[in-house]
Amino acid sequence: MKRRHCATAAITLVCALTVLTAPVEAFAAPSPPSPTASRHASDSESLTGTKTGAKAKKPPKAPKPKKKSLEEVRKEIEALYHKAGAATDAYNLAAEKAKKQSDEIVRLARAIVAGRAKITELKSQAGAQAREQYRSGGLPPGAQFMLSDDPQLFLDGVSRIREGQQAARGVLGELNRTQQNLETYSKDASANWEKLEASRLKQAEAKKKIKEQIAAAKKLESRLEKDERARLLKLEREAAYKMQTAWLGSGVLKDINREASESGKRAVAFATSQIGKPYVWGAEGPDSYDCSGLTSQAWAAAGRPIPRTSQEQWRLLPRIAIKDMRPGDLIIYHDDASHVGMYIGDGAIVHAPRPGRDVTLAGAGSMRILGVVRPDK
Structure with missing residues (x-):
């Protein structure tokens, strides 16, 4: 009697352990398994990750995409080429602007070279006038005639002083104007370089878009019989x-x-x-x-x-x-x-x-x- 009671208690313990270790979704307690069945089930679960006898669910099949009509394909190709045409116009406009900016930069570069040569020449003229004034004791050549007692020489001296002053002012004025022009040319050249780079970037972007749209259109056509x-x-x-x-x-x-x-x-x-x-x-x-x-x-x-x-x-x-x-x-x-x-x-x-x-x-x-x-x- 005592043995029978122990056996019953053992079976009850096994059933309780089985219920506690079963997955959450298993609501009903199973019948007590035989040791052999439990071992086989455990082996099966370790190999497949599923319980023996459970059927694996197949993933639902993705619905087949609806085949486009030829008219829909035509409209799609037409739209792609239209976008390519718009990008082509943007490319051409950027290319035209880049050419104009390049031409302007070349013109400004030539003006800068000419301006620098002019400044060198004007500085040389100003230096010659300064050296002449130094050799004559700090007086312009005409001023020395003013010291003469001869009236005619005095008048000639006045005239030459005026001419010398006008020439000096002319050299200095032209030198200042040329330097200002050089500064303007340099600023304009820098601005045009920036515009040129912007135009080149627009060209590259438009070129990429053109290629993408044309490639997409050709891909659509290539799929057709x-x-x-x-x-x-x-x-x-x-x-x-x-x-x-x-x-x-x-x-x-x-x-x-x-x-x-x-x-x-x-x-x-x-x-x-x-x-x-x-x-x-x-x-x-x-x-x-x-x-x-x-x-x-x-x-x-x-x-x-x-x-x-x-x-x-x-x-x-x-x-x-x-x-x-x-x-x-x-x-x-x-x-x-x-x-x-x-x-x-x-x-x-x-x-x-x-x-x-x-x-x-x-x-x-x-x-x-x-x-x-x-x-x-």
Whole structure:
């Protein structure tokens, strides 16, 4: 009886220990395990970190991303190239400013060299006058004639004194002016160096953005199959045709029948002769162009230099109404003036579209028009 009581107490103790060491989420006390089962369970837990018989939960599968439609891809690529175009304009503007600042620094450097040479010459003249005065006893040459009893010599002396004084004042005055100019040149050169560095930083930043946007657009296109790329090109043309048709349907062309000016004809002839050459950002010819590189070079060839970038062309050139447009005028596109084409008549433009495309003809209304400017107004 006593033995049976001890055995019962032992079993009760084992059950209590099992309950106390079980995980928190196990609410029900298990039946007393056999020593062998307990050993196997312990071994299994030490190897797998889970209880025997418990099924490991599989992580939920991530939902597959919804595949974009070809039209969505087209719009995304278009947006990327638009951003690249805006960055290209910023790059070109920074490059133009850097060139002007470099030219100004060179001009100032030459002025500083000339000024220093002039100061050396003036100091030499002042020194010669001082030495002459010392040799004559501290009196200018003319003053010695004033000591003479001869009236004519006296008058000559007065005249020479005046001339000497004027010459001395002239040398000193010119010396002071030259020194002041040198100080101004030096300050201007320092300011231009700072501006030049700022322009170079802007160039580098814009260049990075251009490369990033173009790389992203090319990556999107590279993921497409051959037939998808063909369909993408078709979608681009259809979108441009739709906008052009709507623009023409507004009756905008009925009042546009003006002839080009002589310089406008030369600009159009130059621009159309570049058809087929590739777009390259920052390029101004002769083998490749970006959009404003083409228009600025066309008008330079016509004898009318204009600003380099589309944004500066929009900002600085005279604006005209669309109804008054004539061949040779420049049409500025998008709200940020990041694209430009040259109107050639009959509702068409010649332009350099974007990376991966060549200089070509397009409908003047195939993109959103911001306004029109005339280089030879």
